[in-house]
Amino acid sequence: MDNPNSTGHPFGSQPANVRRRLQCGRSRSRLAFFASPSASTSASCSCSPVLVCLEVVGMQQKNLQSRKSTERMPNSGSLALLNEGADEVVQNSGRGSRRRSPVWNHFEELTNEGKAICIHCRSKLAYHQGLGISHLRNHITTACKELPPDIDRSSIFPKGVSSLVVRSSVLDPKLVGDFMTKFWITANISFKKIENGFFKRMMILAHPGLEVHDRQTLKRDCMSVYQEEKKKIADGFSNIDSCVSFTSDMWMSAQNLGYICLTAHFVDEEFNLHKHLINFKQVPHPHNADAIHSTIMDCLHEWDLSNRAFAFTLDNATSNDGAIQKLKDTLWRHMPFQGSDLHVRCTTHILNLIVQDGMEIIQNIIEPVRNVIKHISSSNSRLQIFNTIPHQFNLRPKRGFTLDVPTRWNSTYDMLEEALEYKDALTHYANLQNIQGPNLEQWNLADRVCKFLKNFADATKVFSQHNSPSSHRYVEEVWGIRELLFDEKNISDKFLKVLCDDMKSKFDKYWDEPNKILLVASLLDPRYKLVFLKYCLMKVYGEEVADSKANAALIWFKAYYSRYESMPQRSYQSNVSSSPEVGGSASPLSFLSGKRKLGLEFALFRHQRRPQCSRRPEVDTYLDDPLIPSREGEEFDVLGWWKRNQDQYPVLAKMSRDFLAIPLSIVASESTFNTASIMIDKYRNSLSSEMVEALICAKDWLKEYLSDDEDDDDKTFF
Structure with missing residues (x-):
């Protein structure tokens, strides 16, 4: 066979x-x-x-x-x-x-x-x-x-040659058609391109028996793939026992139609983080709190997730604040502490608001740099003239420079960083072309600004990572930004002081009182626990106030712990026994023998005896155990740590799966600071809302099967 x-x-x-x-x-x-x-x-x-x-x-x-x-x-x-x-x-x-x-x-x-x-x-x-x-x-x-x-x-894997090998002389038209459909979904290609004459000839030449369908058939095939993949995702949700957190963002079409992009985040039994774009629903006009709340609830009911919602990460729009309050009123029966910590404000949007307040001050520094780069980028001949200069300063020629976008401060940071590397060549070019470029003082100020903004760019990458947990780093990153704004070295610099002063007001507005649910997530980082939080608070408020605030966070942490401790046992014990009767007909132990059976019986016995033993609560043991040592710049696998230590801290391990799945940002880092509306691409604008949802969701799901090298398409849909 x-x-x-x-x-x-x-x-x-x-x-x-x-x-x-x-x-x-x-x-x-x-x-x-x-x-x-x-x-x-x-x-x-x-x-x-x-x-x-x-x-x-x-x-x-x-x-x-x-x-x-x-x-x-x-x-x-x-x-x-x-x-x-x-x-x-x-x-x-x-x-x-x-x-x-x-x-x-x-x-x-x-x-x-x-x-x-x-x-x-x-x-x-x-x-x-x-x-x-x-x-x-x-x-x-x-x-x-x-x-x-x-x-x-x-x-492990031998390297083969790069051409493709065919193992059989007969192609399966159904399989070829299936992959053609998936290619169309993931490549953002207009449906009418399938009727291109040369494409049809190419496919017929490759396989004479293959029937190339028209655009209407392709649409039906795309919808079938969407339904198949949707069932797989739904089956995955039914097999997990953890809560689900969500991110929601508003997209706009060229016809000014609004769509809610709802993404689900959860950690499975193997402590792997998952992210699925589950809905792309059109929002009825007007796009107010009622419309957003109604659309999100429709999505939750569609996936049967309304009783498993844990947290919602949204941006700071007023309509979102109203929608969150309505979600609390609707979901409070199913949520811990009546959903009091349901709302997580998108940290990258807050960071964007903080930085934008300071960008106006540095325009007089940015403008001369922008003028020179714009002059060079205006024609190929000018770029060729510039490329005769870098070798004089031991620099390589440039294919082109990054020109910033006013609505994206991180593009300004990228422009300054690149320009500073070529500052001597750019100054020489400006003198040759008799155009106004930055003087020495402006270059020095640009260097200080660039180093200052790098801290925000680094924090952005942490906040917006979706392939690994970020919630446990909330205190670390937020306090890092606070240290930057209140650093005496920056305050003593008159120029940076003005920049910091403008940013402090926004920082205090959004982050003076930390989010409680994110504080709990931070305490689940075994490198820091409560010790790091107390240290950060002491630097700001002094020991007495720091102790008071840290104790408040500890009370909230233990309140969540008590709630999880009272929950029914989860699957983390299923590997020991699924039946209370050892040796019973329904017990998996009946299929074992010898030393292995003895070992599993003892594990079950030890678990059953645990409540009878007088010992310290698990949460106290965890907090008193030594911190896990870490090195600067070293990646720490927090989910892997909890997976390895779930036998020692079973209740906290259950907690970690829910709290570490909370995303800090609603968008990926490459689009975090784009303050313009997120737009649906031109190929989707003319389609029905159902087809738009099918294409965008299926594209996200199909990317799971591709490696990073294969998935070379754009990382966003706009």
């Missing part, structure tokens, strides 16, 4: 042991991207597996059809194009082709869950037959933290 995993990913390269077979046959130009049913086997080597190369030069369609019946390969199967550099090895036997990749030496497929589990760290990653394994390969080579030290990551 064939291996159930034999379909593989549709893109890839040959393993090293079949390279020489590619050299068999004629040396004329060949197309190895798709295999035609009519491709000749006589010109190929007789080695197994046969690698089919479709001759393109001089080949005519009628000849292909006439030879179709006599030259078809035996044991034909579905399309199986291998991952580039991914090491797929094709094995052939009398029963058909089988796939074997070294990645499966490190993963086990969980067919019922649609996932693959790493045998080293037990992390679960999405996997379905017919989809890619590059993300599995990347996990082993870069991300797995439990890979045995005797395994060399760089030599």
Whole structure:
């Protein structure tokens, strides 16, 4: 019987042991991207597996059809194009082709869950037959933290050649059509492009039996993919026992139609952070608190998540404040402490407001730099003239300079940082062209401003990371900004003092009183706990006030702990026993024997005896245990730490899954400081709201199957 995993990913390269077979046959130009049913086997080597190369030069369609019946390969199967550099090895036997990749030496497929589990760290990653394994390969080579030290990551997967290998002479039109649909979804291409004559000819040449559909059929196919992927996401929600946090943002179309972009964030049983864009719903006019509240509630009911909501991260719009209050009134029965901590204000938007207050002051410094760069960027001839200068200062020529956008202060920071590296060359160019450029004093001020703004740019990256937790770093980053604004060194600098003074008012407005739910998340960082919070408070308020404020945070922390302690037991104990009757017919222990059974029975006995033992509360033990040492600049895997220590702190580990899933920002870092409205691209404007939602959500879900190298599309939809 064939291996159930034999379909593989549709893109890839040959393993090293079949390279020489590619050299068999004629040396004329060949197309190895798709295999035609009519491709000749006589010109190929007789080695197994046969690698089919479709001759393109001089080949005519009628000849292909006439030879179709006599030259078809035996044991034909579905399309199986291998991952580039991914090491797929094709094995052939009398029963058909089988796939074997070294990645499966490190993963086990969980067919019922649609996932693959790493045998080293037990992390679960999405996997379905017919989809890619590059993300599995990347996990082993870069991300797995439990890979045995005797395994060399760089030599796990042999490097193959870059062309594509076809394992069968017959393509599966359904599989090709499925991937064509997914390509259309993820590539932001207009539907009408599928009716392009040259595209149709290319596909027919690649596979004469393939039927290329029209745009209406493509739309239906896209909707089918959306429904299939949506069911997988919904099944995933039904299998987790943690709460879900949400981010919500408003998008606009060219027709001034508003859409709510709702994203769900949660941590699963394996302590992996997940992020899914679950809805892109049109909001009825006017876009006020009632409309936003109603739309969000429709989304929550659609996914059956209204009783599992934990926190909502939104920006500072007045309509959002009203919507949050209405959400509290609606969801309070299902939320801890009646939803008093439901609202998390987007930290990157607050940071943007703080920085924008200071940008007006430095315009007289920015303008001369902007003038020179604008002059150089206005024509290719001027750029060529400039590029005769850098070598005089041991600098490389430039392909172009970054010109800032007034509504994005971080682009101004990027412009200054780049210009400062070439300041001597830019000054020389300004003198040659007789244009007004920055003088020495202005360059010095620009340097100080750039170093000052770098702190905000670094904080932005922390706040807006969505692939790893950020909520536990709230106190660290916010107090870092406060230290910057109140630093005596900056205050003694007259220019920076004016800049800081303008920013302080906004800082005090939004961050003078920290968010309680984020304070709790910060205490769940084992490097800091309560000690770091108390230290930060002492620097500002003195010891007495600091103790009072720290104790208030501790009371809130313990209140949440007590609530989680009273909850029904979760799946973190399911690996011990799912039945109170040891040895009973329903107990998984009945299938074990010997030492393994004894060990699991003892673990269950120890757990059952735990409430009878008089010992300190878990929360007190955690807070009194030594802090985890950390090094500056070293990445700390906070979820990994809680996963490893969940047996010691089971209740706090449950808490960590909910609190560490709270996002600090509603947008990714590359679009954080764009103060213009987020716009839907031109290809989506003319579509129905249902189709817009299907395309944008499905695009987000399908990217899960691509590696970072494969996902080279724009990171946003605008």
